[in-house]
Amino acid sequence: MRKYTLNIVLVLGCLALLFTSQYEMLDNYIQAVIMFVGINIIMSTSLNLVNGNMGEFTCGHAAFMCVGAYVSSVLSVLCYGSKFGEALLPEGSAMFVFPIIVIIGGAVASVFSVLVSIPSFKTRDDYLAIITIAVNYIVISAIENMPFIGGSRGFQGMKDTVWAMIDTFEIPWMMFWVIAFTMFTIWIIRRFITSTYGKGVNAICQDETAAEIMSVNTNKVKMLNFMLSAGLAGVAGGLFAHIVGYVNPQSFNILKSTEAMVMVYLGGMGSLSGAVISAVLFTGLMEVLRSQAIIGFLLSPATLIFPDWEPSAGVIKWIIIPLLLVLIMQFRPEGIMGNKELSDVFPGLKKYYTFK
Template structure:
């Protein structure tokens, strides 16, 4: 696969990088957490200096980052083709909304709803994660196009089921949610999502996931339990889609089955492939660029809905792996996985071994 060059971006960021490198190591170690904390404080107080409209845009950016990063796990890292992400989002949105609107107040917890909001999101996420199994099991037997159809059918079924349950409003939708989603909350969930997904990606499961994308048969022939990996990936991706759905429901305060149609799934696809497959940094970038772009195009009215699909087609033809395809931002790579750390460790191992025995014939540094 061809890797797009990032020369422009890296050139722009070069001075920043140099400044960062010049810091003493203990400071460097705490730079990222410190920056994250500073941003959190900014997010917390943002309502006092950002108008409602831009707050809302920021919130959508955050929700889309969660959706994009989680779908990237399936489509980018595992190389499956899921087109039904909005289905999981719907499950999370409805479950979380039912909790905050009906269940908690009925238990006499009405006034605590704002504090119980994270719990509602979690339960919504778990419910969505559970439904992730619906896709995971068929994926044992079918791959590629057929699995794409399964995910598509799943999206349609969720929408159709929601339309037919009158108790939650059927096609009219569900409302009554408080506006609980704030910039700060979204920010926290984005950080949690990216952090957890990063840990997953750089683990045994993450490598298993990548190996399925590269060559599923070879993967099982080097001991990867592909079923376990697929279940993990689909459930985790669905879980985060559910979280995003809950956040979404508590910002627009009105959801109906049409909000979670195949169109929504396609939007997430565009963001995944715009930002770049197999890259969390790409997901952040793709979600941000696309969300902001659509907002800027608002004056075009109906025509702006032509932009997404057109962009998707052009991307596929000219840059199928997206802006950051299979590359990662440095700060998103765990320190022990960075190239220089690995090289240093290798050097140590070589010295140690050279003192003891000879390497394989024709080996050593002949490559």
């Protein structure tokens, strides 16, 4: 029974979040922050599969989030919205169909990732980074030129699905699904990394040529790893779209990909625990930087030189994020956890949990 202690604590924690959200002990802002923490955990842990465990360098992870967001949004509106005419499904089915919609969005993003995984067979490092940046821009430009899904104006109507779930059975459904998919993401990545394919991924990271000599099918392993990573990013995109109720192509530009990279390198490449910790810290930092009082304090030295400079919170965000990435690379390139897990730092934890 002791080996299930951490699992039970996590389940009780999730139930506590749902209970406090249901009875409005947490206001809408705190609930939104918690849900965005979950989204960022999915993004950071999924990108960590490629940039950390496999040792590749991709810079366009937001492209797959964008594909998942738009596919899920269009399906959601078709099933329960009025944007394209009469809804295809009754409201009562929303709570059962919604996870399927999100998973389909992730599956389409996973298939789309083949555009990256195939070129990756012959490219690495800087060349792969350029390819993934190009894919990010291709996706955004393509969607901006699709007027039937809003084009550059964006797409909305996904809240109809959320309201359909709430009207059927009133609980904080989006909080529930974000928690469920976040836990599922951590579980499936843990299982994948400890599997035979996961060991192949780590072998490629160490030495791809040696991995091939040791009979690892590097092309197949790379493709599976890319597809899993992109699929989970697509799931994050679907959840994000339904939390906000609106998606715009520019919400998934290179800056969004940079956020995911910062979280990966802050936590430590190849560390699942580090990716989770960094996602929580990064989301908290971004929310703190929304405060004008804190911004004023941070910029007080600069205002002595530029007294009329009054940057917005959004501008400061995109000064801090790249600066944080530079500082990490300079002073702590291995990140918070390096390539270790919490169980490596605290071996006694191993007897309190199991992922089997």
